[in-house]
Amino acid sequence: MSELNKQFHEPLLNVLRCVADDKLFLGHRNSDWTGIAPILEADIAFSSLAQDDIAHASAFYELMNTISGEDPDQIAFGRTADAYRCADIVTKSDDFNWANAIARQFYCNLYDYHRLLRLSNCTWAPLATLAKRICAEQTVHVDHVGSWIDHLGNGNDDSKQRLQTALDDYAPYASMLSEKPDGIDTLFEGGILIDEGCLFTQWKEHVDTVLGTAGMKAHIDIPSARGGRTGNHDDDFALSLTELQEVFSTDPLAAW
Amino acid sequence: MSASANVEVNINDCAKADPEKLAAFEKHVAEGGLIEPNDWMPEAYRSLMLRMAEHHANSExxxxxxxxxxxxxxxxxxxxxxxxxxxxxxVGHGQMLYEVAQDLGKTRNAMLRDLITGVTKYHNCFNYPCPTWADICMIAWLIDGAAILNQGTLAHGSFGPYIRTMRRINMEEAFHFKHGEDMVLTLMSGTDKQKQMAQEAFDRWWDPSLAFFGPNDRPDERERPAMKWRMKTATNDELRQKFVNRFAPAAMATGLVINVCKKDADGLVVSKKPDPLLKHNEETGNWDFTQPDWDEFIKVIRGNGPCNKDRLALRRFSYEQGEWVRRAILDGATDAPCNN
Structure with a gap:
């Protein structure tokens, strides 16, 4: 690996955990739709996005492996609930309601895009390189989910109402995406990451712009509570984790 | 993943066709020519081809x-x-095959509706349970392996759009098979628990894999429309034998035992014994084997298998939960071809 001072290892691992766990569980939940989405073409597209997210998570776990030496599958599958750092919106159940899935995808995809843009400016080259590559793919996610906001928001009265309800329901969970990861200030102070101002504000402006074109609104506030980023998760996360680990945990050391 | 040409058609419909056109059509097909959607074809051919493509799409x-x-x-x-x-x-294979079927005159929405109301069928092998991860490994290895053998012959059929789609699908199925083979080999190289899990799943999937190719051939198999018009180019029994010739030695090489099993109503094995007929027959060059339980096959195909109701219920749920989305996007035109 490129030289990274040991004092930054744990702070950077924690930031990477947040990014990778968000991606892993968003892809995990979106893959629920593989085979049963409302339209075959949407099914195929959503599967691609789920694969992208799981592959992105995998790439981040591999990067973590270069720092910690820990096996990527063990990082992804082998932790206790309180060691995962995803925001709970990624595992918030969509109850097989397409509007919910789109609202969840919308908030998460836009947040990921802006977060990846910032990680692309990381002074530790391996992370900057990876973030730049993934960010290019993330723009496809942003465009795709934007087209769904357009289709449903500018669709019929029923779809407008369903989408707005979903956006409202997921807004409190969306705000928790911007809960600050422990250790990020150390990385700013050490010059590993560049503090480029408020990520929440940048993301929120993008959210409002896209929704505005479809006549939709989102009421998102800066998070005041501490949740997923500190390992404090809700029941939907627990269900997702149990499912993720069901086969793996029958023999965590076996090759599958 | 699967195709079956075991759908029936009334050959007497041809009596209504112009004899000269019919003769020219049959000569063209017999000489290896392809039929395209806008070409003249007997109504019975169109009907059979539509049902084949629709059944295949449903199965995907x-x-x-x-x-x-x-x-x-x-x-x-x-x-x-x-x-x-x-x-x-x-799902992508289903999408392509519904397009082939649409060209023969039925909208995708009509096909999806007929599927969830039980008017049309899908492949029988999906009515069996998958209680463990090893079942997923066996499906990818055995069922996709069977599909490759079957579809390899269908790719030499007579309907242009269908065979072109088959060729494309078969390339992807080859990856699925490799993926399945890798998963089975991993389990069979793993812990005792993993090997046991693989054997139990193999016991559940060997019979459905043999039955995959459909019932035993009838004496007049080659005179029936599907073969006469080159929609099928190999019989069910020929394909089944090819499958056993390939997979029986491959399974045994991994350490799997080929058993004859009795199953309960949930499709789970209650007793088993090694297949007493299984051996390489030096005279024929083929592997001898015990036929699948055809009584069970008939029961499952009539809708009384372990998972028929669950599979259809989930498809129905998928169709119904997505209706509002299709209405919003298609402005109510849910029967429009290619768009729903």
Missing amino acids: IVGALPEGEWITKAPSLLRKLALTAKVQDE
Whole structure:
């Protein structure tokens, strides 16, 4: 690996955990739709996005492996609930309601895009390189989910109402995406990451712009509570984790 | 993942066709010519081809369901990615095949509605249970392996759009088979528990794999429309024998035992014994084997298998939960071809 001072290892691992766990569980939940989405073409597209997210998570776990030496599958599958750092919106159940899935995808995809843009400016080259590559793919996610906001928001009265309800329901969970990861200030102070101002504000402006074109609104506030980023998760996360680990945990050391 | 040409058609419909056109059509097909959607064809050919393509498309999207349920439980990052991609492929195959069928005169929405109301069928092999991860490995290895053998012959058929689609699908099925083979080899090289899990899943899937190719041939098989018009180019029994010749030695090489099993109503094995007929027959060059339980096959195909109701219920749920989305996007035109 490129030289990274040991004092930054744990702070950077924690930031990477947040990014990778968000991606892993968003892809995990979106893959629920593989085979049963409302339209075959949407099914195929959503599967691609789920694969992208799981592959992105995998790439981040591999990067973590270069720092910690820990096996990527063990990082992804082998932790206790309180060691995962995803925001709970990624595992918030969509109850097989397409509007919910789109609202969840919308908030998460836009947040990921802006977060990846910032990680692309990381002074530790391996992370900057990876973030730049993934960010290019993330723009496809942003465009795709934007087209769904357009289709449903500018669709019929029923779809407008369903989408707005979903956006409202997921807004409190969306705000928790911007809960600050422990250790990020150390990385700013050490010059590993560049503090480029408020990520929440940048993301929120993008959210409002896209929704505005479809006549939709989102009421998102800066998070005041501490949740997923500190390992404090809700029941939907627990269900997702149990499912993720069901086969793996029958023999965590076996090759599958 | 699967195709079956075991749909029936009334050959007497040809009596209504112009004899000169029919003769020219049959000569063209017999000489290896292709039929395109706008070419003249006997109504019986159109009807049979539509039913084949529709049945195949239905099988792809219903086949996505048992495997789809295991994506979230896949035990490694690699397996999770591969399984999502595989199931996505199956849905993509369904999408392509519905387009082939649409060209023969039925809208996708009508086909999806007929599927969930039980008017049309899908492949029987998806009515069996997948209680463990090893079942997913066996489906990808055995069922996709069977599909490759079957579809390899269908790719030499007479309907242009269908054979072109088959060729494309078969390339992807080859990856699915490799993925299945790799998963089975991993389990059979693993712990005792993994090997046991693989053997138990193999016991559940060997019979459905043999039955995959459909019932035993009739004496007049080659004179029936599907073969006469080159929609099928090999009989069910020929394909089944090819399958056993390939998979019996391959399974035994991994350490799997080929058993004859009795199952309960849930499709789970209650007793088993090694197949007493299984041996390589030096005279014929083929592997001898015990035929699948055809009584059970008939029961399952009539809708009374372990999972028929669950599979259809999930397809119906999928169709109904997506109706509002299709209405919003298609402005109510839910019967428009290619768009729903």
